[in-house]
Amino acid sequence: MLGIGLMLLGGVLMTVNNAILKWLTVGYPPGQIIFIRGVFIWLPIAFFIARSGGLLSIRITRVHMHFLWAGCMVFSAFVYIIGLRYLPLADVTAIGFSTPLFVTALATFLLGEIVGWRRWSAVVVGFLGILVIAKPTGDVATIAVLFPLGSAFWTAIREILTRRMVTTESSNAILATSTAGVMIAGLCTAPFGWQMPTGQDFALMVCAGLFSGFGHYFMIEAFRYSEVVIVSPFRYITILWAIGLGYLAWGDLPDKFVVAGILLVVASGLYILHREIVVGRQRRKALSR
Numbered sequence: 001m002l003g004i005g006l007m008l009l010g011g012v013l014m015t016v017n018n019a020i021l022k023w024l025t026v027g028y029p030p031g032q033i034i035f036i037r038g039v040f041i042w043l044p045i046a047f048f049i050a051r052s053g054g055l056l057s058i059r060i061t062r063v064h065m066h067f068l069w070a071g072c073m074v075f076s077a078f079v080y081i082i083g084l085r086y087l088p089l090a091d092v093t094a095i096g097f098s099t100p101l102f103v104t105a106l107a108t109f110l111l112g113e114i115v116g117w118r119r120w121s122a123v124v125v126g127f128l129g130i131l132v133i134a135k136p137t138g139d140v141a142t143i144a145v146l147f148p149l150g151s152a153f154w155t156a157i158r159e160i161l162t163r164r165m166v167t168t169e170s171s172n173a174i175l176a177t178s179t180a181g182v183m184i185a186g187l188c189t190a191p192f193g194w195q196m197p198t199g200q201d202f203a204l205m206v207c208a209g210l211f212s213g214f215g216h217y218f219m220i221e222a223f224r225y226s227e228v229v230i231v232s233p234f235r236y237i238t239i240l241w242a243i244g245l246g247y248l249a250w251g252d253l254p255d256k257f258v259v260a261g262i263l264l265v266v267a268s269g270l271y272i273l274h275r276e277i278v279v280g281r282q283r284r285k286a287l288s289r
Contacts, residue, residue: 003226006218007234013215015241018089019249020208024201025085030078031189036197036205037212038183044213045179049172058173065165069158069174070181076154077182083147088252091133093242094262095148100269101126102156110160119275122268129264135257171220232273236266 024033049057060066083092101123107113134145165174197205222231239262246252254262 003222003224003231004234006225007222007231008237010215010218010222011235011238012241013211013218015089015093015238015245017208017211017215018084018093018242019245020204020211021081022084022089022092023249024204024208025081027201028195028197029189029193030081031186031192032194032197033081033186033205033208034077035183035186035190036202037209038179038186040206040209041179041213043210044217045172045176048175048217052170052172057170058176059170060173060177061168062165065161065169066174066177067181069161069165070178072154072158072161073178074182074185076151076158078185079147079154080151083144083151086144087148088250088254088258089246090239090242090252090254090262091145091258092148093239094133094258094265095130095145096152096155097236097239097262097265097269098126098130098149098152099155099159100272101265102153103159104272106156106160116275116279119272122271122275126265126268126272129261129268131261132264133258133261175216233270236269239266 021033021037049055080092080096083095104115104119105123108115130145130149162174219235243254
């Protein structure tokens with residue numbers, strides 16, 4: 001139960017963070033939002049480092065992998081925030097669920113994993129769901145779908161890199177270097193139209209940093225207390241928070257096409273998770289013989 005509670009709490013914090021970012025995109029460029037938010041993400045990071053034994057917990061072994069991971073984080077963060085500016089919060093959240101689809105598709109080429117026809121079918125169905133959400137018509141909203149979809153792609157690359165890094169690199173080290181990378185990238189955009197934030201907006205940026213840092217932490221901790229098969233499905237409940245916040249803040253409600261697309265994407269992600277668990281069990285049985 002603790003793992004489920006942590007996942008739900010983390011999902012709430014991350015969804016509120018995304019809603020704040022969407023609110024801020026009206027008056028501030030993505031780079032400025034990312035930089036100021038990143039400054040205050042360091043508060044949770046400092047807490048994690050202190051909790052894990054100090055600076056030794058951020059020792060770096062494979063520097064090049066950290067650069068790659070941070071680069072993926074930069075691209076993912078920028079295009080995600082741009083997507084939030086043009087699309088309803090629920091749409092962006094749902095399209096973000098396509099990350100497992102990209103991971104499954106890319107694992108074949110980047111990790112040499114064997115992906116069976118069942119998971120490939122789920123990938124196809126999931127991307128059909130994205131098309132249903134987008135309702136391809138060539139208008140601005142359809143084109144804007146490419147931003148959260150691009151964010152999901154770079155997040156998938158990041159997750160694949162994580163599989164290679166976790167054997168030698170700590171979570172604290174990965175989080176610290178990626179946050180620093182995103183902050184530097186955001187700061188580089190300063191000459192291109194930063195605005196002096198109002199007191200209220202600055203407070204929102206601070207809250208976004210805290211919610212993002214602790215949200216990620218709670219979602220990671222959820223897997224420490226419960227099995228993946230139990231905790232992961234609750235990640236998709238964030239779509240309910242996104243729909244609720246989107247309605248309260250902007251009056252957005254998903255139409256029948258978006259609802260149908262969300263169901264296809266979520267069902268595909270859950271089925272991929274199911275098949276990965278089944279295949280993992282089969283491999284363990286084969287090795288134990």
